[in-house]
Amino acid sequence: MSLKIAHVDCDCFFAAVEMLDNPKLRGKPVIVGGKGGRGVVATCSYEARKFGVHSAMPMFMARQKCPHGIFVTPRRERYKEVSRAIFRIFRLFTPLVEPVSIDEAYMDLSHYGSGIVEAARKIKERVKEETGITISVGVAPNKFLAKLASDLEKPDGFTVIRKEQAQDVLRDLPVNKLRGVGPRTEAKMHRLGCYKISDLYRYDLAEMKRMFGKHGEVLYHYARGEDHRTIETRREAKSVSREKTLAYDTSDLEELANYLREFAHDVGKWLHERGYFARTVTVKIKDRRFREHSKSVTLQTFTQDETVIWRTALELLHQFELDEDVRLIGLGVSNLELHPTVQLSFFDGELF
Incomplete structure:
Protein backbone atom coordinates (compact mmCIF):
# COMPACT_ATOMS: atom_id res chain seq x y z
CA MET A 1 0.00 0.00 0.00
CA SER A 2 1.91 3.02 -1.31
CA LEU A 3 -0.60 5.74 -0.47
CA LYS A 4 -0.29 7.31 2.96
CA ILE A 5 -0.51 11.12 3.09
CA ALA A 6 -3.18 13.61 2.07
CA HIS A 7 -2.44 17.30 1.55
CA VAL A 8 -5.44 19.63 1.69
CA ASP A 9 -5.51 23.27 0.66
CA CYS A 10 -8.54 25.56 0.79
CA ASP A 11 -9.09 27.34 -2.52
CA CYS A 12 -8.58 31.15 -2.29
CA PHE A 13 -9.55 30.80 1.35
CA PHE A 14 -10.13 34.41 2.48
CA ALA A 15 -11.94 35.27 -0.76
CA ALA A 16 -13.94 32.03 -0.51
CA VAL A 17 -15.16 32.98 2.98
CA GLU A 18 -16.19 36.41 1.72
CA MET A 19 -18.15 34.81 -1.15
CA LEU A 20 -19.67 32.32 1.26
CA ASP A 21 -20.99 35.12 3.47
CA ASN A 22 -22.01 37.29 0.52
CA PRO A 23 -23.13 35.11 -2.42
CA LYS A 24 -23.42 38.21 -4.63
CA LEU A 25 -19.61 38.17 -4.83
CA ARG A 26 -19.47 34.77 -6.51
CA GLY A 27 -18.00 34.79 -9.99
CA LYS A 28 -16.56 38.27 -9.48
CA PRO A 29 -12.95 39.47 -9.05
CA VAL A 30 -12.77 39.60 -5.24
CA ILE A 31 -9.53 40.96 -3.78
CA VAL A 32 -8.91 40.70 -0.03
CA GLY A 33 -6.24 43.00 1.33
CA GLY A 34 -5.16 45.81 3.59
CA LYS A 35 -6.85 49.18 3.72
CA GLY A 36 -5.57 52.10 1.72
CA GLY A 37 -3.13 52.15 -1.12
CA ARG A 38 -0.16 50.85 0.88
CA GLY A 39 -1.55 47.49 1.94
CA VAL A 40 -0.96 44.19 0.16
CA VAL A 41 -3.22 41.51 -1.29
CA ALA A 42 -3.86 38.67 1.17
CA THR A 43 -5.63 36.56 -1.44
CA CYS A 44 -7.98 36.95 -4.37
CA SER A 45 -10.51 34.96 -6.33
CA TYR A 46 -9.57 33.14 -9.54
CA GLU A 47 -11.54 35.78 -11.48
CA ALA A 48 -9.14 38.42 -10.14
CA ARG A 49 -6.12 36.25 -10.93
CA LYS A 50 -7.06 36.36 -14.61
CA PHE A 51 -6.09 40.04 -14.52
CA GLY A 52 -2.67 39.32 -13.04
CA VAL A 53 -3.55 39.96 -9.40
CA HIS A 54 -1.83 37.68 -6.88
CA SER A 55 -1.09 37.35 -3.17
CA ALA A 56 1.46 39.77 -1.66
CA MET A 57 0.97 42.25 -4.52
CA PRO A 58 0.69 45.89 -3.35
CA MET A 59 -2.95 46.95 -3.30
CA PHE A 60 -2.32 49.97 -5.51
CA MET A 61 -0.96 47.64 -8.18
CA ALA A 62 -3.95 45.32 -7.81
CA ARG A 63 -6.24 48.31 -8.39
CA GLN A 64 -4.31 49.21 -11.53
CA LYS A 65 -4.53 45.68 -12.91
CA CYS A 66 -8.15 45.14 -11.91
CA PRO A 67 -9.86 48.52 -11.39
CA HIS A 68 -13.32 46.92 -11.47
CA GLY A 69 -12.37 44.43 -8.75
CA ILE A 70 -14.26 44.20 -5.47
CA PHE A 71 -11.80 45.10 -2.71
CA VAL A 72 -12.54 43.64 0.73
CA THR A 73 -10.88 44.36 4.07
CA PRO A 74 -9.74 41.12 5.80
CA ARG A 75 -11.93 39.77 8.63
CA ARG A 76 -9.36 37.72 10.50
CA GLU A 77 -11.61 36.43 13.26
CA ARG A 78 -14.15 35.15 10.74
CA TYR A 79 -11.42 33.34 8.80
CA LYS A 80 -10.19 31.71 12.00
CA GLU A 81 -13.73 30.61 12.82
CA VAL A 82 -14.19 28.87 9.46
CA SER A 83 -10.68 27.39 9.63
CA ARG A 84 -11.38 25.82 13.01
CA ALA A 85 -14.55 24.25 11.65
CA ILE A 86 -12.58 22.76 8.75
CA PHE A 87 -9.83 21.40 10.98
CA ARG A 88 -12.41 19.84 13.29
CA ILE A 89 -13.60 17.82 10.29
CA PHE A 90 -10.04 16.76 9.46
CA ARG A 91 -9.58 15.46 13.00
CA LEU A 92 -12.76 13.39 12.79
CA PHE A 93 -10.94 11.27 10.22
CA THR A 94 -7.48 11.18 11.82
CA PRO A 95 -5.68 12.62 14.85
CA LEU A 96 -2.53 12.88 12.73
CA VAL A 97 -3.08 16.36 11.29
CA GLU A 98 -0.21 18.77 10.65
CA PRO A 99 -1.38 22.37 10.17
CA VAL A 100 0.74 24.27 7.65
CA SER A 101 -1.27 27.48 7.81
CA ILE A 102 -4.79 28.68 8.54
CA ASP A 103 -6.05 27.01 5.33
CA GLU A 104 -3.64 24.16 4.63
CA ALA A 105 -2.69 20.85 6.26
CA TYR A 106 -1.17 17.41 5.87
CA MET A 107 -2.91 14.30 7.19
CA ASP A 108 -1.69 10.76 7.72
CA LEU A 109 -4.49 8.49 6.48
CA SER A 110 -2.47 5.27 6.30
CA HIS A 111 -4.75 3.54 8.83
CA TYR A 112 -7.46 3.45 6.13
CA GLY A 113 -5.38 0.96 4.14
CA SER A 114 -6.84 0.39 0.69
CA GLY A 115 -9.68 2.78 1.56
CA ILE A 116 -7.46 5.86 1.78
CA VAL A 117 -8.68 7.43 -1.49
CA GLU A 118 -12.31 7.00 -0.44
CA ALA A 119 -11.54 8.51 2.98
CA ALA A 120 -9.86 11.54 1.37
CA ARG A 121 -12.89 12.03 -0.91
CA LYS A 122 -15.20 11.93 2.10
CA ILE A 123 -13.11 14.60 3.84
CA LYS A 124 -13.39 16.83 0.78
CA GLU A 125 -17.15 16.27 0.50
CA ARG A 126 -17.78 16.84 4.19
CA VAL A 127 -15.84 20.10 4.27
CA LYS A 128 -17.92 21.36 1.35
CA GLU A 129 -21.21 20.18 2.88
CA GLU A 130 -20.59 21.55 6.39
CA THR A 131 -18.68 24.76 5.68
CA GLY A 132 -19.38 25.63 2.04
CA ILE A 133 -15.63 25.84 1.34
CA THR A 134 -14.04 23.89 -1.52
CA ILE A 135 -10.66 22.29 -0.95
CA SER A 136 -8.09 20.79 -3.27
CA VAL A 137 -6.78 17.41 -2.13
CA GLY A 138 -3.67 15.49 -3.07
CA VAL A 139 -3.12 11.87 -1.99
CA ALA A 140 0.31 10.26 -2.29
CA PRO A 141 2.93 8.13 -0.53
CA ASN A 142 4.62 11.16 1.09
CA LYS A 143 4.27 14.85 1.93
CA PHE A 144 6.15 16.21 -1.08
CA LEU A 145 4.09 14.27 -3.62
CA ALA A 146 0.82 14.95 -1.75
CA LYS A 147 1.47 18.71 -1.86
CA LEU A 148 2.43 18.50 -5.52
CA ALA A 149 -0.75 16.52 -6.25
CA SER A 150 -3.03 19.06 -4.58
CA ASP A 151 -1.46 21.84 -6.65
CA LEU A 152 -1.99 20.07 -9.98
CA GLU A 153 -5.76 20.50 -10.23
CA LYS A 154 -7.00 23.72 -8.69
CA PRO A 155 -9.56 24.80 -7.73
CA ASP A 156 -11.69 22.03 -6.22
CA GLY A 157 -9.23 19.36 -7.32
CA PHE A 158 -8.64 15.78 -6.26
CA THR A 159 -5.44 14.13 -7.46
CA VAL A 160 -3.83 10.82 -6.56
CA ILE A 161 -0.16 10.06 -7.26
CA ARG A 162 0.88 6.48 -6.59
CA LYS A 163 4.48 5.42 -5.99
CA GLU A 164 4.83 3.81 -9.41
CA GLN A 165 3.49 6.97 -11.10
CA ALA A 166 5.77 9.45 -9.33
CA GLN A 167 8.63 9.79 -11.80
CA ASP A 168 6.27 9.88 -14.78
CA VAL A 169 4.38 12.77 -13.12
CA LEU A 170 7.56 14.60 -12.13
CA ARG A 224 12.70 10.96 -7.65
CA GLY A 225 9.49 11.37 -5.65
CA GLU A 226 11.09 10.42 -2.33
CA ASP A 227 10.39 12.22 0.97
CA HIS A 228 10.82 10.73 4.44
CA ARG A 229 9.36 13.60 6.49
CA THR A 230 6.67 12.52 8.94
CA ILE A 231 3.51 14.28 10.09
CA GLU A 232 4.21 16.75 12.91
CA THR A 233 1.02 17.14 14.92
CA ARG A 234 2.63 19.63 17.30
CA ARG A 235 4.73 22.11 15.38
CA GLU A 236 6.54 24.34 17.83
CA ALA A 237 6.75 27.97 16.82
CA LYS A 238 10.23 29.29 16.00
CA SER A 239 9.37 32.99 16.04
CA VAL A 240 6.49 35.45 16.19
CA SER A 241 6.31 38.97 14.84
CA ARG A 242 4.16 41.96 14.06
CA GLU A 243 4.69 44.58 11.39
CA LYS A 244 2.77 47.44 9.83
CA THR A 245 2.96 49.39 6.61
CA LEU A 246 2.46 53.00 7.74
CA ALA A 247 -0.23 55.26 6.36
CA TYR A 248 2.51 57.76 5.48
CA ASP A 249 6.31 57.75 5.54
CA THR A 250 7.87 59.11 8.73
CA SER A 251 11.17 59.41 10.59
CA ASP A 252 9.51 60.56 13.82
CA LEU A 253 11.13 58.34 16.47
CA GLU A 254 8.34 58.92 18.98
CA GLU A 255 5.73 57.75 16.49
CA LEU A 256 7.82 54.70 15.54
CA ALA A 257 8.34 53.92 19.24
CA ASN A 258 4.57 53.93 19.77
CA TYR A 259 4.18 51.28 17.07
CA LEU A 260 6.85 49.18 18.77
CA ARG A 261 5.01 49.50 22.09
CA GLU A 262 1.83 48.21 20.44
CA PHE A 263 3.72 45.34 18.80
CA ALA A 264 5.49 44.44 22.06
CA HIS A 265 2.10 44.20 23.79
CA ASP A 266 0.74 41.85 21.12
CA VAL A 267 3.87 39.70 21.02
CA GLY A 268 4.11 39.56 24.82
CA LYS A 269 0.47 38.52 25.06
CA TRP A 270 1.03 35.79 22.46
CA LEU A 271 4.03 34.44 24.38
CA HIS A 272 2.22 34.51 27.71
CA GLU A 273 -0.94 32.80 26.44
CA ARG A 274 1.02 29.95 24.90
CA GLY A 275 3.73 29.57 27.53
CA TYR A 276 6.62 30.63 25.30
CA PHE A 277 9.67 32.60 26.40
CA ALA A 278 11.84 34.48 23.90
CA ARG A 279 15.49 35.42 23.97
CA THR A 280 16.11 37.27 20.69
CA VAL A 281 14.41 40.55 19.77
CA THR A 282 14.49 41.98 16.24
CA VAL A 283 13.32 45.30 14.83
CA LYS A 284 12.83 45.64 11.10
CA ILE A 285 12.22 48.75 9.03
CA LYS A 286 11.64 49.36 5.34
CA ASP A 287 12.43 52.84 4.04
CA ARG A 288 10.66 54.87 1.38
CA ARG A 289 12.89 53.33 -1.29
CA PHE A 290 11.79 49.83 -0.18
CA ARG A 291 15.21 49.01 1.29
CA GLU A 292 14.89 46.67 4.27
CA HIS A 293 17.06 46.95 7.39
CA SER A 294 17.02 45.02 10.67
CA LYS A 295 18.71 45.01 14.07
CA SER A 296 18.69 42.13 16.54
CA VAL A 297 19.92 41.43 20.04
CA THR A 298 19.98 38.23 22.08
CA LEU A 299 19.13 38.76 25.75
CA GLN A 300 20.97 37.13 28.63
CA THR A 301 17.78 35.45 29.83
CA PHE A 302 14.49 34.32 28.27
CA THR A 303 11.49 36.61 28.70
CA GLN A 304 7.82 36.97 27.89
CA ASP A 305 7.58 40.41 29.49
CA GLU A 306 6.21 42.97 27.02
CA THR A 307 8.00 45.83 28.81
CA VAL A 308 11.37 44.12 28.44
CA ILE A 309 10.61 43.43 24.79
CA TRP A 310 9.55 47.02 24.15
CA ARG A 311 12.56 48.58 25.90
CA THR A 312 14.90 46.28 23.97
CA ALA A 313 13.14 47.16 20.71
CA LEU A 314 13.45 50.85 21.55
CA GLU A 315 17.21 50.49 22.01
CA LEU A 316 17.42 48.77 18.64
CA LEU A 317 15.35 51.51 16.99
CA HIS A 318 17.83 54.14 18.14
CA GLN A 319 20.66 52.20 16.48
CA PHE A 320 19.24 52.82 12.99
CA GLU A 321 20.63 55.70 10.99
CA LEU A 322 17.36 57.02 9.55
CA ASP A 323 18.56 58.87 6.47
CA GLU A 324 15.25 58.03 4.75
CA ASP A 325 11.67 58.10 6.01
CA VAL A 326 10.24 54.77 7.17
CA ARG A 327 7.26 53.17 5.39
CA LEU A 328 7.14 49.87 7.35
CA ILE A 329 8.18 48.89 10.86
CA GLY A 330 8.11 45.50 12.53
CA LEU A 331 9.06 43.77 15.75
CA GLY A 332 9.73 40.08 16.20
CA VAL A 333 11.01 37.66 18.82
CA SER A 334 12.75 34.36 18.19
CA ASN A 335 14.94 31.79 19.92
CA LEU A 336 11.80 30.58 21.67
CA GLU A 337 11.51 28.12 24.53
CA LEU A 338 8.22 26.42 25.30
CA HIS A 339 7.08 25.93 28.87
CA PRO A 340 6.62 22.14 29.13
CA THR A 341 3.21 22.26 30.81
CA VAL A 342 1.52 24.35 28.16
CA GLN A 343 -0.50 22.80 25.33
CA LEU A 344 -0.04 24.36 21.91
CA SER A 345 -3.05 25.75 20.09
CA PHE A 346 -3.59 25.41 16.34
CA PHE A 347 -2.85 29.05 15.57
CA ASP A 348 0.62 29.12 17.16
CA GLY A 349 2.93 31.42 15.28
CA GLU A 350 0.18 33.51 13.72
CA LEU A 351 -0.57 37.05 14.69
CA PHE A 352 -3.20 38.80 12.61
Whole structure:
Protein backbone atom coordinates (compact mmCIF):
# COMPACT_ATOMS: atom_id res chain seq x y z
CA MET A 1 0.00 0.00 0.00
CA SER A 2 1.91 3.02 -1.31
CA LEU A 3 -0.60 5.74 -0.47
CA LYS A 4 -0.29 7.31 2.96
CA ILE A 5 -0.51 11.12 3.09
CA ALA A 6 -3.18 13.61 2.07
CA HIS A 7 -2.44 17.30 1.55
CA VAL A 8 -5.44 19.63 1.69
CA ASP A 9 -5.51 23.27 0.66
CA CYS A 10 -8.54 25.56 0.79
CA ASP A 11 -9.09 27.34 -2.52
CA CYS A 12 -8.58 31.15 -2.29
CA PHE A 13 -9.55 30.80 1.35
CA PHE A 14 -10.13 34.41 2.48
CA ALA A 15 -11.94 35.27 -0.76
CA ALA A 16 -13.94 32.03 -0.51
CA VAL A 17 -15.16 32.98 2.98
CA GLU A 18 -16.19 36.41 1.72
CA MET A 19 -18.15 34.81 -1.15
CA LEU A 20 -19.67 32.32 1.26
CA ASP A 21 -20.99 35.12 3.47
CA ASN A 22 -22.01 37.29 0.52
CA PRO A 23 -23.13 35.11 -2.42
CA LYS A 24 -23.42 38.21 -4.63
CA LEU A 25 -19.61 38.17 -4.83
CA ARG A 26 -19.47 34.77 -6.51
CA GLY A 27 -18.00 34.79 -9.99
CA LYS A 28 -16.56 38.27 -9.48
CA PRO A 29 -12.95 39.47 -9.05
CA VAL A 30 -12.77 39.60 -5.24
CA ILE A 31 -9.53 40.96 -3.78
CA VAL A 32 -8.91 40.70 -0.03
CA GLY A 33 -6.24 43.00 1.33
CA GLY A 34 -5.16 45.81 3.59
CA LYS A 35 -6.85 49.18 3.72
CA GLY A 36 -5.57 52.10 1.72
CA GLY A 37 -3.13 52.15 -1.12
CA ARG A 38 -0.16 50.85 0.88
CA GLY A 39 -1.55 47.49 1.94
CA VAL A 40 -0.96 44.19 0.16
CA VAL A 41 -3.22 41.51 -1.29
CA ALA A 42 -3.86 38.67 1.17
CA THR A 43 -5.63 36.56 -1.44
CA CYS A 44 -7.98 36.95 -4.37
CA SER A 45 -10.51 34.96 -6.33
CA TYR A 46 -9.57 33.14 -9.54
CA GLU A 47 -11.54 35.78 -11.48
CA ALA A 48 -9.14 38.42 -10.14
CA ARG A 49 -6.12 36.25 -10.93
CA LYS A 50 -7.06 36.36 -14.61
CA PHE A 51 -6.09 40.04 -14.52
CA GLY A 52 -2.67 39.32 -13.04
CA VAL A 53 -3.55 39.96 -9.40
CA HIS A 54 -1.83 37.68 -6.88
CA SER A 55 -1.09 37.35 -3.17
CA ALA A 56 1.46 39.77 -1.66
CA MET A 57 0.97 42.25 -4.52
CA PRO A 58 0.69 45.89 -3.35
CA MET A 59 -2.95 46.95 -3.30
CA PHE A 60 -2.32 49.97 -5.51
CA MET A 61 -0.96 47.64 -8.18
CA ALA A 62 -3.95 45.32 -7.81
CA ARG A 63 -6.24 48.31 -8.39
CA GLN A 64 -4.31 49.21 -11.53
CA LYS A 65 -4.53 45.68 -12.91
CA CYS A 66 -8.15 45.14 -11.91
CA PRO A 67 -9.86 48.52 -11.39
CA HIS A 68 -13.32 46.92 -11.47
CA GLY A 69 -12.37 44.43 -8.75
CA ILE A 70 -14.26 44.20 -5.47
CA PHE A 71 -11.80 45.10 -2.71
CA VAL A 72 -12.54 43.64 0.73
CA THR A 73 -10.88 44.36 4.07
CA PRO A 74 -9.74 41.12 5.80
CA ARG A 75 -11.93 39.77 8.63
CA ARG A 76 -9.36 37.72 10.50
CA GLU A 77 -11.61 36.43 13.26
CA ARG A 78 -14.15 35.15 10.74
CA TYR A 79 -11.42 33.34 8.80
CA LYS A 80 -10.19 31.71 12.00
CA GLU A 81 -13.73 30.61 12.82
CA VAL A 82 -14.19 28.87 9.46
CA SER A 83 -10.68 27.39 9.63
CA ARG A 84 -11.38 25.82 13.01
CA ALA A 85 -14.55 24.25 11.65
CA ILE A 86 -12.58 22.76 8.75
CA PHE A 87 -9.83 21.40 10.98
CA ARG A 88 -12.41 19.84 13.29
CA ILE A 89 -13.60 17.82 10.29
CA PHE A 90 -10.04 16.76 9.46
CA ARG A 91 -9.58 15.46 13.00
CA LEU A 92 -12.76 13.39 12.79
CA PHE A 93 -10.94 11.27 10.22
CA THR A 94 -7.48 11.18 11.82
CA PRO A 95 -5.68 12.62 14.85
CA LEU A 96 -2.53 12.88 12.73
CA VAL A 97 -3.08 16.36 11.29
CA GLU A 98 -0.21 18.77 10.65
CA PRO A 99 -1.38 22.37 10.17
CA VAL A 100 0.74 24.27 7.65
CA SER A 101 -1.27 27.48 7.81
CA ILE A 102 -4.79 28.68 8.54
CA ASP A 103 -6.05 27.01 5.33
CA GLU A 104 -3.64 24.16 4.63
CA ALA A 105 -2.69 20.85 6.26
CA TYR A 106 -1.17 17.41 5.87
CA MET A 107 -2.91 14.30 7.19
CA ASP A 108 -1.69 10.76 7.72
CA LEU A 109 -4.49 8.49 6.48
CA SER A 110 -2.47 5.27 6.30
CA HIS A 111 -4.75 3.54 8.83
CA TYR A 112 -7.46 3.45 6.13
CA GLY A 113 -5.38 0.96 4.14
CA SER A 114 -6.84 0.39 0.69
CA GLY A 115 -9.68 2.78 1.56
CA ILE A 116 -7.46 5.86 1.78
CA VAL A 117 -8.68 7.43 -1.49
CA GLU A 118 -12.31 7.00 -0.44
CA ALA A 119 -11.54 8.51 2.98
CA ALA A 120 -9.86 11.54 1.37
CA ARG A 121 -12.89 12.03 -0.91
CA LYS A 122 -15.20 11.93 2.10
CA ILE A 123 -13.11 14.60 3.84
CA LYS A 124 -13.39 16.83 0.78
CA GLU A 125 -17.15 16.27 0.50
CA ARG A 126 -17.78 16.84 4.19
CA VAL A 127 -15.84 20.10 4.27
CA LYS A 128 -17.92 21.36 1.35
CA GLU A 129 -21.21 20.18 2.88
CA GLU A 130 -20.59 21.55 6.39
CA THR A 131 -18.68 24.76 5.68
CA GLY A 132 -19.38 25.63 2.04
CA ILE A 133 -15.63 25.84 1.34
CA THR A 134 -14.04 23.89 -1.52
CA ILE A 135 -10.66 22.29 -0.95
CA SER A 136 -8.09 20.79 -3.27
CA VAL A 137 -6.78 17.41 -2.13
CA GLY A 138 -3.67 15.49 -3.07
CA VAL A 139 -3.12 11.87 -1.99
CA ALA A 140 0.31 10.26 -2.29
CA PRO A 141 2.93 8.13 -0.53
CA ASN A 142 4.62 11.16 1.09
CA LYS A 143 4.27 14.85 1.93
CA PHE A 144 6.15 16.21 -1.08
CA LEU A 145 4.09 14.27 -3.62
CA ALA A 146 0.82 14.95 -1.75
CA LYS A 147 1.47 18.71 -1.86
CA LEU A 148 2.43 18.50 -5.52
CA ALA A 149 -0.75 16.52 -6.25
CA SER A 150 -3.03 19.06 -4.58
CA ASP A 151 -1.46 21.84 -6.65
CA LEU A 152 -1.99 20.07 -9.98
CA GLU A 153 -5.76 20.50 -10.23
CA LYS A 154 -7.00 23.72 -8.69
CA PRO A 155 -9.56 24.80 -7.73
CA ASP A 156 -11.69 22.03 -6.22
CA GLY A 157 -9.23 19.36 -7.32
CA PHE A 158 -8.64 15.78 -6.26
CA THR A 159 -5.44 14.13 -7.46
CA VAL A 160 -3.83 10.82 -6.56
CA ILE A 161 -0.16 10.06 -7.26
CA ARG A 162 0.88 6.48 -6.59
CA LYS A 163 4.48 5.42 -5.99
CA GLU A 164 4.83 3.81 -9.41
CA GLN A 165 3.49 6.97 -11.10
CA ALA A 166 5.77 9.45 -9.33
CA GLN A 167 8.63 9.79 -11.80
CA ASP A 168 6.27 9.88 -14.78
CA VAL A 169 4.38 12.77 -13.12
CA LEU A 170 7.56 14.60 -12.13
CA ARG A 171 9.55 14.08 -15.32
CA ASP A 172 8.27 17.00 -17.42
CA LEU A 173 7.50 19.46 -14.62
CA PRO A 174 9.70 22.58 -14.29
CA VAL A 175 12.42 22.38 -11.65
CA ASN A 176 10.74 25.07 -9.54
CA LYS A 177 8.05 22.52 -8.67
CA LEU A 178 10.58 20.87 -6.36
CA ARG A 179 10.13 21.95 -2.75
CA GLY A 180 12.86 24.41 -1.78
CA VAL A 181 13.75 25.55 -5.30
CA GLY A 182 13.44 29.32 -5.23
CA PRO A 183 14.53 31.86 -7.86
CA ARG A 184 18.25 31.60 -7.06
CA THR A 185 18.39 27.80 -7.12
CA GLU A 186 16.20 27.75 -10.22
CA ALA A 187 18.57 30.18 -11.97
CA LYS A 188 21.54 27.98 -11.04
CA MET A 189 19.75 24.91 -12.40
CA HIS A 190 19.00 26.77 -15.63
CA ARG A 191 22.69 27.67 -15.97
CA LEU A 192 23.40 23.94 -15.74
CA GLY A 193 20.87 23.30 -18.50
CA CYS A 194 18.28 21.83 -16.13
CA TYR A 195 14.81 23.14 -16.90
CA LYS A 196 12.71 20.03 -16.31
CA ILE A 197 12.97 17.78 -13.27
CA SER A 198 14.11 14.92 -15.51
CA ASP A 199 17.15 17.02 -16.46
CA LEU A 200 18.41 16.52 -12.89
CA TYR A 201 18.50 12.74 -13.36
CA ARG A 202 21.86 13.05 -15.11
CA TYR A 203 23.48 13.91 -11.75
CA ASP A 204 24.14 11.37 -9.03
CA LEU A 205 23.78 12.07 -5.31
CA ALA A 206 27.39 13.15 -4.82
CA GLU A 207 27.18 15.63 -7.72
CA MET A 208 23.91 17.12 -6.42
CA LYS A 209 25.47 17.66 -2.98
CA ARG A 210 28.55 19.22 -4.55
CA MET A 211 26.47 21.66 -6.63
CA PHE A 212 23.74 22.52 -4.11
CA GLY A 213 25.30 21.79 -0.73
CA LYS A 214 23.36 19.88 1.92
CA HIS A 215 20.08 20.74 0.20
CA GLY A 216 21.34 18.89 -2.86
CA GLU A 217 20.65 15.56 -1.15
CA VAL A 218 17.06 16.58 -0.44
CA LEU A 219 16.57 17.76 -4.03
CA TYR A 220 18.02 14.50 -5.33
CA HIS A 221 15.34 12.54 -3.46
CA TYR A 222 12.49 14.96 -4.25
CA ALA A 223 13.29 14.69 -7.97
CA ARG A 224 12.70 10.96 -7.65
CA GLY A 225 9.49 11.37 -5.65
CA GLU A 226 11.09 10.42 -2.33
CA ASP A 227 10.39 12.22 0.97
CA HIS A 228 10.82 10.73 4.44
CA ARG A 229 9.36 13.60 6.49
CA THR A 230 6.67 12.52 8.94
CA ILE A 231 3.51 14.28 10.09
CA GLU A 232 4.21 16.75 12.91
CA THR A 233 1.02 17.14 14.92
CA ARG A 234 2.63 19.63 17.30
CA ARG A 235 4.73 22.11 15.38
CA GLU A 236 6.54 24.34 17.83
CA ALA A 237 6.75 27.97 16.82
CA LYS A 238 10.23 29.29 16.00
CA SER A 239 9.37 32.99 16.04
CA VAL A 240 6.49 35.45 16.19
CA SER A 241 6.31 38.97 14.84
CA ARG A 242 4.16 41.96 14.06
CA GLU A 243 4.69 44.58 11.39
CA LYS A 244 2.77 47.44 9.83
CA THR A 245 2.96 49.39 6.61
CA LEU A 246 2.46 53.00 7.74
CA ALA A 247 -0.23 55.26 6.36
CA TYR A 248 2.51 57.76 5.48
CA ASP A 249 6.31 57.75 5.54
CA THR A 250 7.87 59.11 8.73
CA SER A 251 11.17 59.41 10.59
CA ASP A 252 9.51 60.56 13.82
CA LEU A 253 11.13 58.34 16.47
CA GLU A 254 8.34 58.92 18.98
CA GLU A 255 5.73 57.75 16.49
CA LEU A 256 7.82 54.70 15.54
CA ALA A 257 8.34 53.92 19.24
CA ASN A 258 4.57 53.93 19.77
CA TYR A 259 4.18 51.28 17.07
CA LEU A 260 6.85 49.18 18.77
CA ARG A 261 5.01 49.50 22.09
CA GLU A 262 1.83 48.21 20.44
CA PHE A 263 3.72 45.34 18.80
CA ALA A 264 5.49 44.44 22.06
CA HIS A 265 2.10 44.20 23.79
CA ASP A 266 0.74 41.85 21.12
CA VAL A 267 3.87 39.70 21.02
CA GLY A 268 4.11 39.56 24.82
CA LYS A 269 0.47 38.52 25.06
CA TRP A 270 1.03 35.79 22.46
CA LEU A 271 4.03 34.44 24.38
CA HIS A 272 2.22 34.51 27.71
CA GLU A 273 -0.94 32.80 26.44
CA ARG A 274 1.02 29.95 24.90
CA GLY A 275 3.73 29.57 27.53
CA TYR A 276 6.62 30.63 25.30
CA PHE A 277 9.67 32.60 26.40
CA ALA A 278 11.84 34.48 23.90
CA ARG A 279 15.49 35.42 23.97
CA THR A 280 16.11 37.27 20.69
CA VAL A 281 14.41 40.55 19.77
CA THR A 282 14.49 41.98 16.24
CA VAL A 283 13.32 45.30 14.83
CA LYS A 284 12.83 45.64 11.10
CA ILE A 285 12.22 48.75 9.03
CA LYS A 286 11.64 49.36 5.34
CA ASP A 287 12.43 52.84 4.04
CA ARG A 288 10.66 54.87 1.38
CA ARG A 289 12.89 53.33 -1.29
CA PHE A 290 11.79 49.83 -0.18
CA ARG A 291 15.21 49.01 1.29
CA GLU A 292 14.89 46.67 4.27
CA HIS A 293 17.06 46.95 7.39
CA SER A 294 17.02 45.02 10.67
CA LYS A 295 18.71 45.01 14.07
CA SER A 296 18.69 42.13 16.54
CA VAL A 297 19.92 41.43 20.04
CA THR A 298 19.98 38.23 22.08
CA LEU A 299 19.13 38.76 25.75
CA GLN A 300 20.97 37.13 28.63
CA THR A 301 17.78 35.45 29.83
CA PHE A 302 14.49 34.32 28.27
CA THR A 303 11.49 36.61 28.70
CA GLN A 304 7.82 36.97 27.89
CA ASP A 305 7.58 40.41 29.49
CA GLU A 306 6.21 42.97 27.02
CA THR A 307 8.00 45.83 28.81
CA VAL A 308 11.37 44.12 28.44
CA ILE A 309 10.61 43.43 24.79
CA TRP A 310 9.55 47.02 24.15
CA ARG A 311 12.56 48.58 25.90
CA THR A 312 14.90 46.28 23.97
CA ALA A 313 13.14 47.16 20.71
CA LEU A 314 13.45 50.85 21.55
CA GLU A 315 17.21 50.49 22.01
CA LEU A 316 17.42 48.77 18.64
CA LEU A 317 15.35 51.51 16.99
CA HIS A 318 17.83 54.14 18.14
CA GLN A 319 20.66 52.20 16.48
CA PHE A 320 19.24 52.82 12.99
CA GLU A 321 20.63 55.70 10.99
CA LEU A 322 17.36 57.02 9.55
CA ASP A 323 18.56 58.87 6.47
CA GLU A 324 15.25 58.03 4.75
CA ASP A 325 11.67 58.10 6.01
CA VAL A 326 10.24 54.77 7.17
CA ARG A 327 7.26 53.17 5.39
CA LEU A 328 7.14 49.87 7.35
CA ILE A 329 8.18 48.89 10.86
CA GLY A 330 8.11 45.50 12.53
CA LEU A 331 9.06 43.77 15.75
CA GLY A 332 9.73 40.08 16.20
CA VAL A 333 11.01 37.66 18.82
CA SER A 334 12.75 34.36 18.19
CA ASN A 335 14.94 31.79 19.92
CA LEU A 336 11.80 30.58 21.67
CA GLU A 337 11.51 28.12 24.53
CA LEU A 338 8.22 26.42 25.30
CA HIS A 339 7.08 25.93 28.87
CA PRO A 340 6.62 22.14 29.13
CA THR A 341 3.21 22.26 30.81
CA VAL A 342 1.52 24.35 28.16
CA GLN A 343 -0.50 22.80 25.33
CA LEU A 344 -0.04 24.36 21.91
CA SER A 345 -3.05 25.75 20.09
CA PHE A 346 -3.59 25.41 16.34
CA PHE A 347 -2.85 29.05 15.57
CA ASP A 348 0.62 29.12 17.16
CA GLY A 349 2.93 31.42 15.28
CA GLU A 350 0.18 33.51 13.72
CA LEU A 351 -0.57 37.05 14.69
CA PHE A 352 -3.20 38.80 12.61
